Amino acid sequence: MVPTDGQPVDKSWYTHEPLYLQWKDWNCKSECRYHCMMERENERAKLGLQPVKYHGKWPLKRASVFQEPLSAALSALTLVVQFNGWLSFFLLLYYKLPLRPETHKTYYEYTGLWHIYGLLAMNSWFWSAIYHSCDTIWTEKLYFSSDAAFLGYSLILAILRTLNLRDEASRVMVAAPILAFVTTHILYLNFYELDKGLNMKVCTVIIIAQCLLWALWAVMTRHPSRLKIIFVAIGGAAAVLLEASDIPPRWGYVDGRAICLAVAIPLSYLWWSFAKEDAEMRTSAILKKAR
Secondary structure, three states, rough: OOOOOEEEEOOOHHHOOOOOHHHHHOOOHHHHHHHHHHHHHHHHHHHOOOOOOEEOOOOOEEEEEOHHHHHHHHHHHHHHHHHHHHHHHHHHHHHOOEEOOOOEEEOOHHHHHHHHHHHHHHHHHHHHHHHHHOOOOHHHHHHHHHHHHHHHHHHHHHHHHHHHOHHHHHHHHHHHHHHHHHHHHHHHHHHHOOOOHHHHHHHHEEEEEEEEHHHHHHHHHHOOOOHHHHHHHHHHHHHHHHHHOOOOOOOEEHHHHHHHHHHHHHHHEEEEEHHHHHHHHHHHHHHHHHH
């Protein structure tokens, strides 16, 4: 035990660290790893050598209490964009577009699906910001789990909207196997093995699949927002391939993941813009048929 004022201490020394350090698991071992890694990278930079991975991760500089400051800031900014997009979508449907007189519900058939999408998107980006601020085993599991849930649901939404499935039976038939797979994947990551390589492969396949679905649908249906859809599909596919390429960090803060997070900001804005235009188009089409 470490003596304090001549008296033995009943607890380990790191329990007397500030609460934010205890929460972030920045103990003696992690601090030694971080500072030794930074010193070694400074020596390699002076010799003109490229960064290398330590314990499976690129060496990124901290800023105050933020472990990956740029990625955390970009995730938080995307969260704000997602919230603003969902809120403007909500206000458009319930305060600007007409509602069904008998039920006071929206005419747009995919309203509920987009609301769930918005909640899962905000949850995913919230945990992304937390994870990049504080990389612990719990924040890592929560980040991977929320991201997998969000991407899995995004694929369901893509199939339902591109195939124009509006009856409950068809929606359940599409959603059930995807939900079962995503749930199994999340349980595997949390309770069996946190396999980052497997998670990357699963997420990449899901993203590429839905990007192809949306792009093909936009071209075949000639949707008024087809250019936005195609741009988002191409940007999303490029971003995930960029992250999969695992680009080494530059200037101590910018790596492949940070670039992908930066790309997600304009893509999120365009995506909610498409959702609002799609709601307006479908509402107008239904009202014309009703006349």
